[in-house]
Every structure is written in C-alpha cells, then in structure tokens.
Amino acid sequence: MRVFMLGWEFPPFISGGLGTACYGLTRGLDEIGVQVCFVLPTAIPIGQVGSSHVDIRTPDDLPSSQDYEPVAEEDVQASQFQNLEIHRLAATLQPYSTPPAVDAELRRLRAQAQAQAAKLCRLRMSKQQQARGEKTKALLRDAINGNGKSNHVKIESQASLALPKGSLVVGGAGQHYEGDLMDQIHRYAGLACRLALVEDFDVIHAHDWMTYPAAMAVAAATGKPLVVHVHSTEFDRSGQNVNQQVYDIERAGMWAAAKVVCVSHLTRNIAINRYGIPAEKTEVVYNAVDLPATDEWKIEPIGRDEKIVLFLGRITMQKGPEYFLQAAKKVVGKYPNVRFVVAGSGDMIRNCIELAADLHLGRHVTFTGFLRGQDVKRIFEMADLYVMPSVSEPFGIAPLEAMSHNVPVIISKQSGVSEVLTHVLKVDFWDIDEMANKILAVLHHEPLQKTLSQHGQFELAKFSWEDSATQLKGIYEAITSN
Amino acid sequence: MASVVFYFQVHQPFRLRRYSVFDSSHAYFDDVNNEAVLRKVAHKCYLPTNQLMLDCIRQHEGRFRISYSVTGTIIEQFQQWAPEVLDSFKALAETGCVEFIAETYFHSLSFIYDRDCFIRQTQLHCDLMEKLFGRRPTVFRNTELTYNNDVAKTVEDMGFKAILTEGADHVLGYRSPNFVYNPPNCGNLKLMMKNYRLSDDIAFRFGNRAWAEWPLNTEKFAGWVDQINGNGYTCNLFMDYETFGEHQWADTGIFEFMRALPGAIMANGKNDFLTVSEAVERYQPVGEVDIPHMISWADTERDLSAWLGNSMQSNALHDVYALNNEVLTSGNEQLIHDWRKLQTSDHFYYMCTKYFADGDVHKYFNPYESPYDAYINYMNILDNVRTRCGNGE
Structure with missing residues (x-):
C-alpha cells in the first residue's frame, strides 16, 4: 500500500495541530508498513524533520526537466538559512489562514523577510564565515530583489536548479509573494498533479481544505480513490461567518472523496449536517500523542512561589483566549500567587494584550509569543495547569501533550477530544465562572492535581498513532478493494 | 430447616x-x-x-x-x-x-x-x-x-x-x-x-x-x-x-x-x-471469623476502595472529620446538622474513579458528570463550613 498524501505542514515547521497530526499519522502508517509520499507546498528542509519514515516531496523536487529527483538530505542539511526563510513560508501559508488575512500577511511578511534576510547576512558576516557569507549575501540579495539567476535561496547546491514556473516556493524571493491564497492553492494543485504522474501509489489522502483542489485534480488525473481528512472546518475557524470560497472547496473535496475521515464525532456531525455528507461515507479517526521520552534531559524548574496556569494555542477567536483572561481575572481575586501564561500568536494577540491591561491583570499575565520544540516542553514542564478554552475545537492534541507532561488539564466541552477524555476537567467555554472555579480547585487542592495526572497517564495509553494509522489502513483497503 | x-x-x-x-x-x-x-x-x-x-x-x-x-x-x-x-x-x-x-x-x-x-x-x-x-x-x-x-x-x-x-x-x-x-x-x-x-x-x-x-x-x-x-x-x-x-x-x-x-x-x-x-x-455460632481489615459489600473488591480509593476521597473525608471539634463547639445546631449530612458516604462514592471510564452502578442518581466535579463541589462547600466555624455564628 502506498499513499500519496497532501499536507500543508510538517514538524518542526508547524503553526498548529495539523503538522503534529500529519507527523504522527505518517509515523504510525510507517510502523504498520504503509508507504507514504508526503507532498508539501514549500521547501521544507528535510534534514530538520528528523524522520525518514516518509518520502517528502515538495514542488522544489520537480526540476524544470520532466525527470524527477528527490532532494538529497545532505544538501538540505547544508543550508544555513532554513530556520529563517522556511519559518516565514510556513507562516504565510498556514492552514488556519483566511484569504483576506493572507493578503495582508503577505505584504507584511515580504517586508519583514527582506529585512530579516539582510540582518541575517550581517550576522553571518560578523562570524568567521566571511567567504561563505559573501556568497550567501549575494544569493540573498539576488533573491530579495528578484533579479538573480536563481531566485530561490534554499541552498547553494540547489541554486542551479531552475524552478518550475509558478512555484509556490517563496523563500524570500519577492516576486513569489505575489498572488492571493486561492491562486497559490491552484498552483499547488497543478504541481501536485505533475508529481502524481511520476509517482506510484494506491490512494490519495488529503489533509484539510487547502489541499483539496490538488487532491481532486490528482484523483481526476490518476483515477485513484481519494480520502479527505477533516482536521477542522470553516465553521470551527470562523464561527458563523464562513468564507463561501473556503466552504465551497471543503464541500467539493468532501463530496469528491471516497471516504471522509473526521478527527472527532463533533467534526463528523458538522460534515454530515453542514456539508451534506452521507453518514456512511464518514469515519472518525482520533488523533493521538507521543509520550515524552523518559530518559530525556529534565529542565531544572525555575525557583518560584507562583503557580502557572497555561494557555497554549493560536491566539484566535476559535481558541477562546479572551475567556481564559476573563477567568484569570476571577481567579486572582481569590488566589493572588498565580501567573497566567498565554503562549502562542495569532490575529487576536493585540486584543488580548489590551484585554489583560483593561482587566488590570498585568502582574499576573505573561505573553510569550509563538513557542516551538524545546520551549513547548519547557512550558509544559513548568505549568501547574493547562487550560484549553476553545470555542470550537475539532480535536485538540495539546491537552494530550499537557497530560503527557503530567499537567492537569481543563478543556472546553466544545472540543472533539472531550469525547474521549475522562480524566480531565471540562467546562463550557463561555462559563468563565465555572472555569475560574475549576482553576482555583486545581490550584488549591493538591489531591485533585495528583488524581488527575495519575489517572491521566493511564488514560493516555488509550491513544496511539499506530491505532489511528491502523484505522486509516483499514479505510485505504476498503476503498481500494471496491 | x-x-x-x-x-x-x-x-x-x-x-x-x-x-x-x-x-x-x-x-x-x-x-x-x-x-x-x-x-x-x-x-x-x-x-x-x-x-x-x-x-x-x-x-x-x-x-x-x-x-x-x-x-x-x-x-x-x-x-x-x-x-x-x-x-x-x-x-x-x-x-x-x-x-x-x-x-x-x-x-x-x-x-x-x-x-x-x-x-x-x-x-x-x-x-x-x-x-x-x-x-x-x-x-x-x-x-x-x-x-x-x-x-x-x-x-x-x-x-x-x-x-x-x-x-x-x-x-x-x-x-x-x-x-x-x-x-x-x-x-x-x-x-x-x-x-x-x-x-x-x-x-x-x-x-x-x-x-x-x-x-x-x-x-x-x-x-x-x-x-x-x-x-x-x-x-x-x-x-x-x-x-x-x-x-x-x-x-x-x-x-x-x-x-x-x-x-x-x-x-x-x-x-x-x-x-x-x-x-x-x-441459631448458635459455629465458629469465629477474624476480619482484621475493612470489608464492605461494594463492587467486586468488597473493600473501602469505592469511598477511599483515590487521594481526592481521602482528602475530602479527612477534611470533613478534621472539622469535628470546631463544628461541635460552635453550638450552632444548623451547622452541626449540615456538617453531619456532609458525612454521608454517597458524597465520597461520587468521587470514585474506579469504574468512571466504563460507567455503571456508580452512576445511580449521581448528580455529577465526573468524580472531579464531585470533589471540587464538595471541597467548596467544606470551605464554607469552615468559615461558619470561624466566625462562631
């Protein structure tokens, strides 16, 4: 069994749970012997992914000639700039964006990327890498000005590869920031089709709406059955103010699919009720979590007498950060020795900082910005309580991650993960009194923390990527045998 | 016979x-x-x-x-x-x-x-x-x-x-x-x-x-x-x-x-x-049965674990009985009666996590969605009982 999988992010370059889920699912599939060809829209440095369990293909892998060659890993690792450029790429095209937001974001990022690229060159120059730095600088300048022979800054060794026309890879190259999100999605579709014709596979598996046009095109071109995986819907991201274009793409993808895989019954119900998908065409496959390695180096906790209550997620309407702050206000009145940490970034960050100020919470709230990798682990290690007050959460992997670090968890009842978790505290996202009540209970009563985290450990054992992958394999087999 | x-x-x-x-x-x-x-x-x-x-x-x-x-x-x-x-x-x-x-x-x-x-x-x-x-x-x-x-x-x-x-x-x-x-x-x-x-x-x-x-x-x-x-x-x-x-x-x-x-x-x-x-x-006794540890008629374990099986239950039970002197010396009849009604074993039974994930007889007229809710609610009330002892009303 070989799967042509279309996604939009893959660790460590992630902005949300989608990348984590794609990583876990592909690793699970790998363990049960299913081959995955994972197609990403941007030039992701594979060396950093730290996994060779999937073949990662990006449009970069398509040279201008019709011959297809995978990227050699050493080449990618040789890149010194991946963190900078690639991160920005991922942010621009993150799956949680909406078209108008992306347009604005594109303009902002273009300016920022140019500034940062130039700054990076200066930094590199100051180190003992002058020779190389000069070369890089030249390359970068070319890229930024969009007038170089190579308008792709990924790595020198690839600079000689001419990019296919209309490449999505925007790596600091000004001209490639042109166009809106929908344009890029359609360009991605074209490129994916070209790639599909040189790849051999049995099933197409597409993650979330941005990949649906590409997946449908590939399905039409190859006649292979399509599985769409719904990690979130437009109703989750935008409430009732849905973007019609996005909704149409989602619906078309779901209709075109042989099977619609949903991350929870909550999401399945949306697929059935809002997108008119027949119930028998849908399946629920829950996400899972990787337990942290026990031999991992433990970070020394910073000496403190404060308790830490953590919010970790995108700062957007969907995630309910304002409810977290409102509850925080109620908590500090009863328990002053507490710090509320808001970790993440998003379009509501300014509103949230202002709200915290209005509520006179300055002393009790810390905004960390976007955290990744080791920083996420650190903040979980430090936290006494994790709160996920999401207004709408199709699944919610973060609570599982918190539990894997022995952190007690409060989740909103409006989340998919609430269907399967019992050893957590649950609240309605709007019920800030009850949220504060439960936060205070965890802060006050050690036996509660203890029972939650002890039982939580047992409960986590129920979740395994291998089980989720086994379910997927069953779905692949069912639709290919028809 | x-x-x-x-x-x-x-x-x-x-x-x-x-x-x-x-x-x-x-x-x-x-x-x-x-x-x-x-x-x-x-x-x-x-x-x-x-x-x-x-x-x-x-x-x-x-x-x-x-x-x-x-x-x-x-x-x-x-x-x-x-x-x-x-x-x-x-x-x-x-x-x-x-x-x-x-x-x-x-x-x-x-x-x-x-x-x-x-x-x-x-x-x-x-x-x-x-x-x-x-x-x-x-x-x-x-x-x-x-x-x-x-x-x-x-x-x-x-x-x-x-x-x-x-x-x-x-x-x-x-x-x-x-x-x-x-x-x-x-x-x-x-x-x-x-x-x-x-x-x-x-x-x-x-x-x-x-x-x-x-x-x-x-x-x-x-x-x-x-x-x-x-x-x-x-x-x-x-x-x-x-x-x-x-x-x-x-x-x-x-x-x-x-x-x-x-x-x-x-x-x-x-x-x-x-x-x-x-x-x-x-009928006359036919022999002696030595039972040094606590047994009960609950669940398959036939022990105390339905009421005293996790640290929340232990904590809640300990805390309610710790108020004994303060409550009794308050002379407040209503408070004493409330405190005693809080000792009813069902309150601790609702905090049981043993079969919680499966759902069974523990759910019989259980007003809570989870044992954690039961504990939080109980402890909030106990806090209030404590304040009533303190101000001697």
Whole structure:
C-alpha cells in the first residue's frame, strides 16, 4: 500500500495541530508498513524533520526537466538559512489562514523577510564565515530583489536548479509573494498533479481544505480513490461567518472523496449536517500523542512561589483566549500567587494584550509569543495547569501533550477530544465562572492535581498513532478493494 | 430447616447543589433534585414494595418476616416530601413481623475517622427508630456493610447483640455464609454474613437477559434455598430496597417474583422466614471469623476502595472529620446538622474513579458528570463550613 498524501505542514515547521497530526499519522502508517509520499507546498528542509519514515516531496523536487529527483538530505542539511526563510513560508501559508488575512500577511511578511534576510547576512558576516557569507549575501540579495539567476535561496547546491514556473516556493524571493491564497492553492494543485504522474501509489489522502483542489485534480488525473481528512472546518475557524470560497472547496473535496475521515464525532456531525455528507461515507479517526521520552534531559524548574496556569494555542477567536483572561481575572481575586501564561500568536494577540491591561491583570499575565520544540516542553514542564478554552475545537492534541507532561488539564466541552477524555476537567467555554472555579480547585487542592495526572497517564495509553494509522489502513483497503 | 433472613437497605443522601468557590450561601443541598428523586423512587419502589410486603405478611399470617435499615437522612426526606412512605413503614412495623435495625444516622463512614462521631450518630439513629417504630434496635449494620473486628467490638460495647456484614469470599474461604459466627474478642456478639450469590441473583441479575439462569422464577430460587438444608441454618438475603422497581424495573417481573417468593420458599414446609434478631436467637455460632481489615459489600473488591480509593476521597473525608471539634463547639445546631449530612458516604462514592471510564452502578442518581466535579463541589462547600466555624455564628 502506498499513499500519496497532501499536507500543508510538517514538524518542526508547524503553526498548529495539523503538522503534529500529519507527523504522527505518517509515523504510525510507517510502523504498520504503509508507504507514504508526503507532498508539501514549500521547501521544507528535510534534514530538520528528523524522520525518514516518509518520502517528502515538495514542488522544489520537480526540476524544470520532466525527470524527477528527490532532494538529497545532505544538501538540505547544508543550508544555513532554513530556520529563517522556511519559518516565514510556513507562516504565510498556514492552514488556519483566511484569504483576506493572507493578503495582508503577505505584504507584511515580504517586508519583514527582506529585512530579516539582510540582518541575517550581517550576522553571518560578523562570524568567521566571511567567504561563505559573501556568497550567501549575494544569493540573498539576488533573491530579495528578484533579479538573480536563481531566485530561490534554499541552498547553494540547489541554486542551479531552475524552478518550475509558478512555484509556490517563496523563500524570500519577492516576486513569489505575489498572488492571493486561492491562486497559490491552484498552483499547488497543478504541481501536485505533475508529481502524481511520476509517482506510484494506491490512494490519495488529503489533509484539510487547502489541499483539496490538488487532491481532486490528482484523483481526476490518476483515477485513484481519494480520502479527505477533516482536521477542522470553516465553521470551527470562523464561527458563523464562513468564507463561501473556503466552504465551497471543503464541500467539493468532501463530496469528491471516497471516504471522509473526521478527527472527532463533533467534526463528523458538522460534515454530515453542514456539508451534506452521507453518514456512511464518514469515519472518525482520533488523533493521538507521543509520550515524552523518559530518559530525556529534565529542565531544572525555575525557583518560584507562583503557580502557572497555561494557555497554549493560536491566539484566535476559535481558541477562546479572551475567556481564559476573563477567568484569570476571577481567579486572582481569590488566589493572588498565580501567573497566567498565554503562549502562542495569532490575529487576536493585540486584543488580548489590551484585554489583560483593561482587566488590570498585568502582574499576573505573561505573553510569550509563538513557542516551538524545546520551549513547548519547557512550558509544559513548568505549568501547574493547562487550560484549553476553545470555542470550537475539532480535536485538540495539546491537552494530550499537557497530560503527557503530567499537567492537569481543563478543556472546553466544545472540543472533539472531550469525547474521549475522562480524566480531565471540562467546562463550557463561555462559563468563565465555572472555569475560574475549576482553576482555583486545581490550584488549591493538591489531591485533585495528583488524581488527575495519575489517572491521566493511564488514560493516555488509550491513544496511539499506530491505532489511528491502523484505522486509516483499514479505510485505504476498503476503498481500494471496491 | 433453612431460615430466610431478608434485610433491606433504605437510603437516599442529601445530594449537594452546584456550589462554586464564589458562592457563600449556607444552602448546600439540592432540595429540588432531592425531592424529585425521592418522589420518583417513592412511587416506583418504596410505596408499591411496602404494600407488597404488607400483603405478603398478611397473606402468610405472620410467617413472612423481614428486616430493614432505614437511614436518618431518608427519614428526614420522607418527613419533608413523602410522609405517606413513612406511614407505610409504620404500618409494617405494627404487624410485629418487621424489625428495624440500627446504623449511623447519616449513613457515614465515621467509624474509620472518629469513634465518638460514630457512637453519637448510631445513638441518634436508635433514638429515631424507637420514636418512629416503637422498638429500640438490637442489631447493627455499618454503612455499606463496612466491617472489621474493631467495629464488632465497639458495637458490642454499645450493647448490640448482633452485627451484619458481607460474606466475602476472601474472609470466609471454604466456610459458608449460611451460619451464625462470632467475631474474635467479643463475648456474645453474633455475626451474620450476606449470602452474596443468592442476594445478587435477585438484586443484580434478576432482569439480566444475558444471565444463564434468566428468567428467574420462584420455584428455581426456592430450589436453591432448599439446597441450604443440611448445609446451614440461614439464607441471608441482604440488598438495597431500591432493587424493587428501581434497579430492577417493574417490567422485569420483580414485583410478581417477590409476591410469590414467600409461598414458594415455604411450600415444602422445611423453610421459614426470620428477622435478624430472631435468627441470632435461634441459631448458635459455629465458629469465629477474624476480619482484621475493612470489608464492605461494594463492587467486586468488597473493600473501602469505592469511598477511599483515590487521594481526592481521602482528602475530602479527612477534611470533613478534621472539622469535628470546631463544628461541635460552635453550638450552632444548623451547622452541626449540615456538617453531619456532609458525612454521608454517597458524597465520597461520587468521587470514585474506579469504574468512571466504563460507567455503571456508580452512576445511580449521581448528580455529577465526573468524580472531579464531585470533589471540587464538595471541597467548596467544606470551605464554607469552615468559615461558619470561624466566625462562631
């Protein structure tokens, strides 16, 4: 069994749970012997992914000639700039964006990327890498000005590869920031089709709406059955103010699919009720979590007498950060020795900082910005309580991650993960009194923390990527045998 | 001859209302829900079953005899919301064929935490039984049949002549529950142990269609009782009274079964029915059963883990009994009564995490979505009790 999988992010370059889920699912599939060809829209440095369990293909892998060659890993690792450029790429095209937001974001990022690229060159120059730095600088300048022979800054060794026309890879190259999100999605579709014709596979598996046009095109071109995986819907991201274009793409993808895989019954119900998908065409496959390695180096906790209550997620309407702050206000009145940490970034960050100020919470709230990798682990290690007050959460992997670090968890009842978790505290996202009540209970009563985290450990054992992958394999087999 | 000893447990707790940490009211109990539950159970179980028992006693001219333990908390609820149930119990008492036995008034686990509380609550219950039904109890059963050698000794010192507990396999071993036993180090106290197989055939398995013996009829059950002849004296059928009409719904045929059972059991002339104290008077102990650790009739473990199985339960129980002195010295009668009602074992049962993920009997009239909610709510109320002790109102 070989799967042509279309996604939009893959660790460590992630902005949300989608990348984590794609990583876990592909690793699970790998363990049960299913081959995955994972197609990403941007030039992701594979060396950093730290996994060779999937073949990662990006449009970069398509040279201008019709011959297809995978990227050699050493080449990618040789890149010194991946963190900078690639991160920005991922942010621009993150799956949680909406078209108008992306347009604005594109303009902002273009300016920022140019500034940062130039700054990076200066930094590199100051180190003992002058020779190389000069070369890089030249390359970068070319890229930024969009007038170089190579308008792709990924790595020198690839600079000689001419990019296919209309490449999505925007790596600091000004001209490639042109166009809106929908344009890029359609360009991605074209490129994916070209790639599909040189790849051999049995099933197409597409993650979330941005990949649906590409997946449908590939399905039409190859006649292979399509599985769409719904990690979130437009109703989750935008409430009732849905973007019609996005909704149409989602619906078309779901209709075109042989099977619609949903991350929870909550999401399945949306697929059935809002997108008119027949119930028998849908399946629920829950996400899972990787337990942290026990031999991992433990970070020394910073000496403190404060308790830490953590919010970790995108700062957007969907995630309910304002409810977290409102509850925080109620908590500090009863328990002053507490710090509320808001970790993440998003379009509501300014509103949230202002709200915290209005509520006179300055002393009790810390905004960390976007955290990744080791920083996420650190903040979980430090936290006494994790709160996920999401207004709408199709699944919610973060609570599982918190539990894997022995952190007690409060989740909103409006989340998919609430269907399967019992050893957590649950609240309605709007019920800030009850949220504060439960936060205070965890802060006050050690036996509660203890029972939650002890039982939580047992409960986590129920979740395994291998089980989720086994379910997927069953779905692949069912639709290919028809 | 085998004597069937029926004993029914009649109890409802005062469930707590939703009490947030931001609440400061002294009204802790959910009167609306408690009244609704009580009325519902009264109409589905207590009233029809009491009538059934009364009919059986009359039909068999006093040869059908039974025992009850009715907690103080449910008596208060009857008085408030369903006095007709109390009247029907009084009618049963007047037949002379019904015995009421003693327990802690508040259906509490006080024995484990505070011996004085335990004695006081048992006396309160004896007073209540005497006042309502005209006879002071002489037999004791501890909350949920929790029992060990110490309970026996304490109860003997209080003047009781017999005590009931679970006939748990791990304490009886090869021995049968169909005899009367002695606890160690007690002079005269007699121990009656529940025949859990036959009791649970009625209480748990009666309506279970997956059970090999379903449907259970009176002839079959009487046949099992007959087998005790020659192997024992008594058949101790101890169960929740809510078995009739609540745990086993009327449509399972439980009422018809119960109505026909006395006749079927006495049909061959070899068996009879006794109340608990009549049984211990007639039969002499055959040996000593040593139970140093606590047992109970709950779950498959037959231990305390349903009320004291996780750190939340331990913490809540410890904290409520830690308030003993402060509450009692406050002289505030309302506060003392509220505090005692908070000791009812059900509050801690709701915090049990053992079967929480599977869902089962622990959900019976459980007002909480999770054991964590139960704990948080309880601890918030206890905080308020603490403030009332402090300011001496």
